[in-house]
Amino acid sequence: GDSVTQMEGPVTLSEEAFLTINCTYTATGYPSLFWYVQYPGEGLQLLLKATKADDKGSNKGFEATYRKETTSFHLEKGSVQVSDSAVYFCALSPPSSASKIIFGSGTRLSIRP
């Protein structure tokens, strides 16, 4: 079935470091891909999305490119800030069902000042 695998956390970085959180997926056809972020004590917020191959989603300095050939959607940011500390979820919406979003297990990111 459809699934999302993302790198285990926690990830701890210093401020201004480069961030990569790996995400790969398994799905039939062309799913839509998302990154959601969950700040402490809050609900999930959409960070960025891509709906077709080679699309790049970007927001708040974060980027991810939909790579069909490697079934990946890695999240990157050039220079992280303390305020980026949160849990990041990679997710997909399968073409077979527009209703649901399938989430990865989440990666906790902590940024040291």
Added chain:
Amino acid sequence: DSGVTQTPKHLITATGQRVTLRCSPRSGDLSVYWYQQSLDQGLQFLIHYYNGEERAKGNILERFSAQQFPDLHSELNLSSLELGDSALYFCASSVVGGRGETQYFGPGTRLLVL
């Protein structure tokens, strides 16, 4: 603030009891989704309603049920509660529920079953 509201914020109850969680979608959104977030299962899709009708079911137990009312708010009913039902329950909404559409999440209801 996503515009999706959920009540209550916290709920503590005992095994065997029944609770109702409430969700109000963003203004104009016709689709409502329910998700469960637990430590062992992660975030799982439960059910989707569109304009009052059930559209899709995920990993929802038979002890759980949901409905969406004419004013588009939704309720998730959990009955015969077990310890393992302790989790964070999120509601999300979107405009119609189309493919690739962004879902906007509420702040969640934290349920603790003792």
